């Protein structure tokens with residue numbers, strides 16, 4: 001299995017290289033040269049299997065010879081061993097044809113643990129074999145960073161630096177990043193918003209000298225390994241609901257488009273997915289793009305679902321690549337236009353996108369009202385991101401079972417949940433002492449050279 005860039009100008013890589021590299025040298029994102037498919041029989045055989053077994057079947061065709069079969073099984077087992085639920089991604093029924101896929105039973109209480117814990121294991125295994133060491137730099141709106149720090153803390157072959165927007169992450173998210181004591185993990189509070197942090201990380205990757213000097217590696221949602229890990233729970237949940245004999249739809253609370261794009265891959269692999277519904281908060285660039293065909297950058301408005309406060313949605317480039325019939329030059333052209341403020345998707349490409357993706361948006365009031373209503377009517381306490389999902393999903397319920405992805409635990413965003421319900425959501429017992437641990441924070445200005453210097457100084461010691 002070989003990996004190509006969405007912009008068509010970067011070296012073709014193996015799975016291992018694509019995973020360790022993150023962003024391609026032409027500024028594009030890596031995608032598999034072709035998407036493998038699973039037969040109806042292979043999908044049917046997943047019924048009743050463990051999450052780990054399904055994960056192996058779904059991901060094995062993508063990894064080539066990077067790991068042996070036994071080692072790959074082992075890495076999957078290690079990745080999910082620390083989860084607080086035996087099913088890993090359990091389904092809960094909300095209404096006759098509406099289900100919640102609980103993706104928050106990992107160590108940092110958000111779905112990003114599914115990808116990050118596996119990436120951590122795969123990085124350590126690959127680097128230990130080659131004797132290399134890398135520096136991971138990532139930007140986060142809160143959940144990616146905590147998941148990365150949790151997944152990589154204490155590993156030998158990796159230093160991790162996470163840039164987060166100062167004052168714009170929840171206290172639980174911040175504490176999950178700032179309280180680990182291992183010397184290989186560093187949380188940097190940047191004066192700026194998430195897009196500023198993400199842009200600086202992109203700039204570091206495009207600074208080839210720096211990239212070489214610190215042996216830069218990325219685990220942001222652009223990393224192909226992360227997208228791949230997220231494909232698995234589309235299979236596990238759809239099979240529980242009767243796939244491959246029955247179609248299933250999904251509503252996905254979306255920011256960087258990584259999670260919902262994983263659903264597209266599942267569909268291409270042969271899973272009978274009817275609709276993939278993109279659910280956004282008031283930062284609705286994706287919803288607007290699907291409605292109008294015009295992708296124009298606005299400014300980020302802080303919301304109660306901060307992990308979706310995004311105006312530049314990096315993985316959308318992958319969706320565009322397939323919508324343009326895998327034409328890297330067309331994607332590169334649109335991304336150049338984006339630097340100047342925006343672009344218009346061609347008619348053919350927007351038709352292709354609308355074929356796969358539906359969309360909707362939830363205002364702050366609608367999000368909060370959904371949290372209130374779901375406790376009252378369904379007995380479920382939702383995090384604000386999940387509530388964006390259920391609000392949007394309701395407009396798309398029909399005869400096909402709808403699965404809304406519950407992307408975080410309500411205790412990760414306690415203020416918004418308490419305001420909407422009067423209930424203070426408690427942390428699971430395994431992390432109840434989070435508020436008592438000491439924090440370690442580095443403050444930094446929105447200044448690329450200054451942050452590059454912090455990174456160089458820290459890895460030198």
Ligand SMILES: *Cc1c(COP(=O)(O)O)cnc(C)c1O
Pocket residue numbers: 110111112143144221253254255256257258259260307308385386407408
């Ligand atoms: C990251 C995140 C999202 C958005 O996921 P994308 O893959 O960026 O679309 C939604 N909800 C929560 C809780 C998140 O942490």
